[in-house]
Amino acid sequence: GWACLPLGCLIASNTGGGTPSKQNPAYWNGSIPWASVKDIQSEKHLVSTIDSISDEGLKNSSSNLIPPNRLIVVTRMGLGKLAINKIPVAINQDLRAIDPTEALALDFAYLLFKSLKLVGSGVTVKGITVEKLHAMPVVVPPLAEQRRILAKVDELMALCERLEVQQQERETRHAELG
Numbered sequence: 001g002w003a004c005l006p007l008g009c010l011i012a013s014n015t016g017g018g019t020p021s022k023q024n025p026a027y028w029n030g031s032i033p034w035a036s037v038k039d040i041q042s043e044k045h046l047v048s049t050i051d052s053i054s055d056e057g058l059k060n061s062s063s064n065l066i067p068p069n070r071l072i073v074v075t076r077m078g079l080g081k082l083a084i085n086k087i088p089v090a091i092n093q094d095l096r097a098i099d100p101t102e103a104l105a106l107d108f109a110y111l112l113f114k115s116l117k118l119v120g121s122g123v124t125v126k127g128i129t130v131e132k133l134h135a136m137p138v139v140v141p142p143l144a145e146q147r148r149i150l151a152k153v154d155e156l157m158a159l160c161e162r163l164e165v166q167q168q169e170r171e172t173r174h175a176e177l178g
Helices: 055-059 106-115 130-135 143-177
Strands: 003-006 011-015 028-035 051-053 071-074 082-085 089-091 095-100 137-140
Touching: 011 130, 028 055, 071 106, 082 106, 089 095, 095 106, 106 143
Parallel strands: 028 089
Antiparallel strands: 003 137, 011 095, 028 051, 071 082, 071 095
């Protein structure tokens, strides 16, 4: 039941963003979290941003307000980094907000995107176009299998965390003895 198909077949929407003019202070330091590449690091969930914009900044730019539970993918300047937003967030032009179709569980989409080898092109800034991203072939299991895989990944990650705690405890005891 696994299917090989273009990634675009699994994307319900793919929304870009933009940056309000830095020349207009009224556009900045508002109540809307505004994400850029610097906010997308190693954490799976995006729960805060460094910068924020105002309603006026959102209205007067090409940024878009993204509802929670979208896959935020870096498509330039840090190509391949990603997170799932847990808050409504406006995004800049180096990010895309992807809403998977019902055939792709959000957390599985996160793992799928983590496994993609995104190769950018361009002279000054390496990036990937929406067309190239959507054309990438992917192999996807049925939803029930995705859920089984996710459960196993969660179980293994919990084990890794427990082992890491045990290792830190051993190192602490070793240091106390030394």
